[in-house]
Amino acid sequence: MDKSYPITIAGVKRDLPLCKVSDELYIGAFVIFGDVELTMASASELLKIAPQHDIMITAESKGIPLLYEMARQSGENKYLIARKSPKLYMKNVVSTEVTSITTAKKQMLYIDSDDVALMKGKRVLIIDDVISTGESLRAVEKLVKQAGGIIAGKMAILAEGDAKYRDDIQYLEYLPLFNADGTVKEI
Known part of the structure; x- marks a missing residue:
């Protein structure tokens, strides 16, 4: 029988399926x-x-739809994406490495000189869907700093596991980690 976790986020109710990360950990x-x-x-x-x-x-x-909608609702006409691979149109690429809980292997994130120019000396707000280990967040922070940007804040819809104890992020709801039987894991 499939297990799920009911959650209400911004007034919207959803049931999140539980997925195995290891024998002892489900998310x-x-x-x-x-x-x-x-x-x-x-x-x-x-x-x-x-x-x-x-x-x-x-x-x-996964943060792209959220970022787009935040930009649209706030009337901002531009937002940036740290890409998983360099694209042909990208010039003078800057990169950093990232390991995420939902990705089995190390990845790279890339921005180009146009993104660097847009961040240099500017207040940059980092957005994600879920912050768990914080590895993706750290990688984006590193890119922002390499570009000369100033971290204005770090936000996500959900803080997962230990991320709820961080005082450097803002989020809407807490998402616990789970045991194999579907019970909430004590952290």
């Missing part, structure tokens, strides 16, 4: 791709608590 699968209602509601609530910023950035790919 609630949170995917906003295709969920317009949840994306719009989460963007609205995050914007209410967002610090002052000049531009926003996220790591490819």
Whole structure:
């Protein structure tokens, strides 16, 4: 029998399927791709608590719909994406390495000279869907700093596991980690 975790985020109720990471660890699968209602509601609530910023950035790919919606709702005409691979149109690429709980291997994140120019000396707000280990967040922070940007804040829809104890992030809801039997893991 499949297990799930009920959660309400920005007034929207969802059941997150539990997915095995290891024999001792399961996570609630949170995917906003295709969920317009949840994306719009989460963007609205995050914007209410967002610090002052000049531009926003996220790591490819699950944060993209959220970042787009936040930019749209706030009237910002530009946002940045740290890409998982360099694209042909990217010039003078800057990169950093990242390891994520939901990705089996190390990855790289890339920005180009145009992104660097947009961040240099500017207040940059880092957005993600879920912050768990914080590895993706650290990689984006590193890119922002390499570009000469100033970290205005770090935000996510969910803080997973130990991330709820961080005082350097803002989030809407806590997502616990789970045991194999579907019970919440004590942290």
